[in-house]
Amino acid sequence: MTTPVYRRILLKLSGEALMGDDAFGINREVVSRIVQEVTEVVRLGVEVGVVIGGGNIFRGMAGAAGGMDRATADYMGMLATVMNAMALADAMNRSGLTARVQSGLNMEVVEPYIRGKAIRYLEDGKVVIFAAGTGNPFFTTDTAAALRGAEIGAEIVLKATKVDGIYSADPKKDPLATRYSRISFDEAIGKNLQVMDATAFALCRDQKLPIKVFSIFASGALKRVVLGEDVGTLVHI
Secondary structure (H helix, E strand, O other): OOOOOOOEEEEEEOHHHHHOOOOOOOOHHHHHHHHHHHHHHHOOOOEEEEEEOOOOOOOHHHHHHOOOOHHHHHHHHHHHHHHHHHHHHHHHHHHOOOEEEEEOOOOOOOEEOOHHHHHHHHHOOOEEEEEOOOOOOOOOHHHHHHHHHHHHOOOEEEEEEOOOOOEOOOOOOOOOOOEOOEEEHHHHHHOOOOOOOHHHHHHHHHOOOOEEEEEOOOOOHHHHHHOOOOOOEEEEO
């Protein structure tokens, strides 16, 4: 069996990734494809934590821009991530994986986030889905991914997007845009690259936790990433 480069990963999924080509909501075919990708790496012995966004249901920033109190909008966005996490966990459990949802907000329908328990789940081969971001307003789920990744001792944060890496410009608008194979945290922050927010970049930089940005829609991409192949863009110290 091919040996993975990474034994414990934190996979960051945006809420938009779950809706595929739909205008909103959760696309079952997309979720099934993501579950298949995760299953392949779990079978390699990789321990997988997941942080999921909620933009397919409600985006806090958009709510605030519409006149809603920012903290209220962010809490609503956190609740959306719980819905996504429950849907993803259900799909994983039905597929043969064992998934657990832990939430940064206390609620009866899912477990509270407890670091030690999360690590034990990972060591037992369970997928742990971290919902409700950091549990605090004004922080994005990108920052939650950096935080949870550092807390569980992940070796890398994998930012799964619809684009196959970080580009010098928007590849949809600029045909001359080129993909970075590797880029430093300082370069990413200095160039104001919008793939992750600056807080997430800075936290990962300080914790020496690399980030890989790749497309979750490329078949087998997640497996290729954990095997160390040149997929996507690596953000490093």
